[in-house]
Amino acid sequence: MTVTLRRVVASEWTKLSGLRGPAAIVVATVVVSGLLTYAAANASSVDPGFDPIDSLTAGLVLAQVGPLILGVLVGTGEFGSGTYRATFTAVPRRLPVLAAQTLVTAAVALVTALLAVGAAVVALLPPAASRGIALDLTSDGTPQVLVGMVAFLVGLALLGLGVGALLRRPVPSVVAVVAVALVLPIALVLAADAGTDPMAGAAGSTSLQDTVNTVVTLLPSGAGALLATPPGTGGVEGAPDLGPWGGGLVLLAWILVPLAAAAARLRGRDLTGSR
Amino acid sequence: MISVTALTKRYGPTTAVDGLTFTAPSGAVTGFLGPNGAGKSTTMRMIVGLERPTSGTATVDGRPYAELAAPLRTVGVMLDVRSAHPGRTAFRHLLAQARTHGIPRSRVDEVIALTGLEAVAHRRAGTFSLGMGQRLGIAGALLGDPGTLILDEPVNGLDPDGVLWVRDLVRRLAAEGRTVLLSSHLMHELALCADRVVVIGQGRLLADATVPELVDGTEGGSLEEAYLQLTAGAVQYRGGDVR
Ligand SMILES: Nc1ncnc2c1ncn2[C@@H]1O[C@H](COP(=O)(O)OP(=O)(O)OP(=O)(O)O)[C@@H](O)[C@H]1O
Ligand SMILES: [Mg+2]
Numbered sequence: 431m432t433v434t435l436r437r438v439v440a441s442e443w444t445k446l447s448g449l450r451g452p453a454a455i456v457v458a459t460v461v462v463s464g465l466l467t468y469a470a471a472n473a474s475s476v477d478p479g480f481d482p483i484d485s486l487t488a489g490l491v492l493a494q495v496g497p498l499i500l501g502v503l504v505g506t507g508e509f510g511s512g513t514y515r516a517t518f519t520a521v522p523r524r525l526p527v528l529a530a531q532t533l534v535t536a537a538v539a540l541v542t543a544l545l546a547v548g549a550a551v552v553a554l555l556p557p558a559a560s561r562g563i564a565l566d567l568t569s570d571g572t573p574q575v576l577v578g579m580v581a582f583l584v585g586l587a588l589l590g591l592g593v594g595a596l597l598r599r600p601v602p603s604v605v606a607v608v609a610v611a612l613v614l615p616i617a618l619v620l621a622a623d624a625g626t627d628p629m630a631g632a633a634g635s636t637s638l639q640d641t642v643n644t645v646v647t648l649l650p651s652g653a654g655a656l657l658a659t660p661p662g663t664g665g666v667e668g669a670p671d672l673g674p675w676g677g678g679l680v681l682l683a684w685i686l687v688p689l690a691a692a693a694a695r696l697r698g699r700d701l702t703g704s705r
Numbered sequence: 706m707i708s709v710t711a712l713t714k715r716y717g718p719t720t721a722v723d724g725l726t727f728t729a730p731s732g733a734v735t736g737f738l739g740p741n742g743a744g745k746s747t748t749m750r751m752i753v754g755l756e757r758p759t760s761g762t763a764t765v766d767g768r769p770y771a772e773l774a775a776p777l778r779t780v781g782v783m784l785d786v787r788s789a790h791p792g793r794t795a796f797r798h799l800l801a802q803a804r805t806h807g808i809p810r811s812r813v814d815e816v817i818a819l820t821g822l823e824a825v826a827h828r829r830a831g832t833f834s835l836g837m838g839q840r841l842g843i844a845g846a847l848l849g850d851p852g853t854l855i856l857d858e859p860v861n862g863l864d865p866d867g868v869l870w871v872r873d874l875v876r877r878l879a880a881e882g883r884t885v886l887l888s889s890h891l892m893h894e895l896a897l898c899a900d901r902v903v904v905i906g907q908g909r910l911l912a913d914a915t916v917p918e919l920v921d922g923t924e925g926g927s928l929e930e931a932y933l934q935l936t937a938g939a940v941q942y943r944g945g946d947v948r
Contacts, residue, residue, distance in 0.1 A: 445790070450792060516845055
């Protein structure tokens with residue numbers, strides 16, 4: 431009866447499935463994804479050139495918050511309460527716990543993402559039917575968009591886990607991930623708009639715009655946008671078009687860096703609670 | 706058996722544990738005593754690998770805790786009342802611990818019954834009273850049926866019935882040949898359940914003796930009197946005169 435990774439995974443699953451928070455997040459994510467996609471598709475269904483598929487990713491803006499917070503909950507759950515004492519006296523090698531949390535979070539996020547993307551597809555049906563358009567999910571790179579959306583949502587959950595496990599406190603972790611994933615891209619674009627004088631039209635302001643677009647592309651949301659865009663059509667003007675694979679790699683970096691930092695902190699230091 | 710050798714822990718300018726050496730033998734209850742801030746909890750956290758010593762070593766049955774293949778089967782630990790997630794039920798908390806070692810669900814039910822928590826096993830730990838949290842911690846320590854128990858103030862917050870139960874429990878565990886290291890500030894309680902005591906002050910060893918040795922060498926003839934004399938120079942936080 432020794433400690434094995436398989437057993438630590440079973441333990442982490444027991445912990446996660448015994449809390450109300452994560453279950454509520456899964457439900458909320460799926461509902462938000464469906465409703466927001468429906469609202470967007472319904473609004474544009476009056477346009478002459480309406481294509482329901484164009485609204486497929488509209489729900490991601492808000493649906494991404496769920497996986498982020500799910501990850502943070504798992505990452506900070508040990509240290510926000512005194513659970514870390516029970517956990518790490520049972521698994522004194524420590525790192526298997528983080529590995530198990532990564533697996534369990536990825537699994538729950540995958541189910542959430544599949545349901546959320548499914549809800550988004552279903553939400554397109556009524557607006558499409560209202561215009562007599564049959565929904566076609568197999569052409570124009572749509573399969574890749576669907577896979578990209580799922581990968582994006584799972585990736586964000588792991589980003590939340592890494593940041594949560596690194597910072598160990600729920601509030602700073604949520605602030606950090608929401609800032610990076612949601613606020614920063616919008617704030618940067620707004621700031622660049624404000625910094626660009628529409629009268630001048632000088633070359634200098636264009637290069638500022640290009641810099642901002644490049645930075646925004648390299649943020650998790652930009653990487654996610656690339657993942658969920660067919661190749662060749664992605665990329666913001668002035669920023670390099672990395673394509674879906676490039677976007678995937680950028681997102682992977684956003685996952686691995688906080689997770690590696692969390693692993694280093696976990697392995698090398700004293701374990702003390704956050705309060 | 707627990708062996709602590711030249712153990713030192715510094716937190717920045719604070720030296721919490723200072724070159725501490727002692728052993729807690731098997732088949733005995735070793736009381737771990739010292740004023741507030743003496744370094745008892747810090748020593749226990751280092752023994753079970755939650756904190757890294759600045760220098761020195763701590764082993765259980767001759768091996769560092771982190772190298773044990775099935776730590777819960779070797780050592781049972783209760784360090785703090787609040788060691789369960791407030792949103793998780795007592796049963797789930799214990800089950801999660803058990804699963805890391807493949808300990809069966811039936812053993813979880815057993816320790817719940819043993820600690821008298823049946824009625825509240827499916828309530829969230831955040832709703833527990835101090836004593837219920839304490840019982841949950843003891844249940845966790847007993848899960849793996851370990852040969853060594855490390856209990857930090859286990860009777861703190863327990864009702865008289867619970868205090869008596871812990872006293873009987875540790876006596877029985879020691880009689881079975883197990884090692885028990887137990888910290889407490891309750892001298893009368895320790896006089897009843899400990900075979901030997903290790904007294905520390907400001908992180909340093911002040912005494913390591915059997916209870917009779919200590920008591921007989923003191924005029925007044927009580928463990929409390931012996932403790933007060935030993936630690937007179939090592940108390941860091943002393944109340945003011947009451948008028
Ligand atoms: N994480 C920490 N950071 C800084 N100082 C700490 C930390 N943990 C403990 N200390 C300090 O180490 C010293 C020993 O504390 P410890 O909790 O081990 O004492 P104790 O003997 O258990 O006291 P008590 O009887 O009050 O429980 C104290 O001065 C305490 O402030
Ligand atoms: Mg203490």
